[in-house]
Amino acid sequence: IALASFEALGPMLAAPEHRGQTDAAAERILQIANSSTDSKVARRSPLATTSGMPAFPAIELVDVSFAYDRTAPLLARASLTIPFGTTVAIAAPSGTGKSTLVDLLVGLIACDSGSISIGGHQPEELHTLPRPCIAAVLQNDHVFDTTIRDNLLLGDGEATDQQLGDACNTAGLLPFLTARTDGLATPIGSNGALLSGGERQRLLIARALVADSPILVLDEATEHLEPELRFQVIDAIFASRKGRTTVVVAHDADAIASVDVVYDLIDGTFVRRVR
Secondary structure, eight states, X not given: OHHHHHHHHGGGXXXXXXXXXXXXXXXXXXXXXXXXXXXXXXXXXXXXXXXXBOSSOOEEEEEEEEOOTTSOOSEEEEEEEEOTTOEEEEEOOTTSSHHXXXXXXXXXXXXXXXXXXXTTBXXXXXXXXXXXXXXXEOTTOOOOSSBHHHHHTTTOTTOOHHHHHHHHHHTTOHHHHHTSTTGGGOBOOXXXXXXXXXXXXXXXXXXXXXXXXXXXXXXXXXXXXXXXXHHHHHHHHXXXXXXXXXXXXXXXXXXXXXXXXXXXXXXXXXXEOOO
16 A cells, blocks of 8 residues: 555646646647637748738847856857748757757747847747747657547648658658558657657657648757658758748757758857858
8 A cells, every 4th residue: 555655746836836837738738728718720821921020030049048056158259140031950969058048039938148130029929929930849849649630730730641642741740640540640659659759759840840831940859760760851941931030959960961051069159160
């Protein structure tokens, strides 16, 4: 009985730790639910102007600093400008701030000092826009215990099966779908338990592509793929997103030959690589 009690009560010890995150997430969900109830938002082109968002949003970081409590800064007065329509690779070893940078760009955390602007908006303001201008594949992204179609529709609830199939084709997931009798209706299990690591990652990439946003950020998104497939998927993503911004965060930017520019994250600052 004592051992069984520990097994049951152990997870409860972590509950207070996640309470703040859960409350914040619930508040955002309620805001979205209320806004969708009040009025139906018309579908827009991903390059259309929405609520003051420029049609061609640039990314600009000015003197950005960030550190977790009692740790050395991961970003130290770092500045970076990414014009709209460019493909950029940002390279750094693990633990040096790559994923933190992505969290800052999508508004999951706020910088300690400096400023981040995406099309003239702060990242935490972006969720208030009628249509997102930035989509991302994060290292800890979640998939839901439902079908592939339902997970993809999180990117765009109005997308057709043809659009979903196109995104899967770009992400390299189409062979998996065609091999399943249920196709898009294939269940994936709890957090993708019925998928391999590579299949799960390609599903996340396809979901971000379905969103069809002006800016796409990939945080080590192809790391679980075989090298040949990795290059195919990256090239297909770039080809499908010509004229838009794609930012690839990776350990090894040398493997991404087709980007416009490469930055190395060194000692908390961005250093443009001479190629």
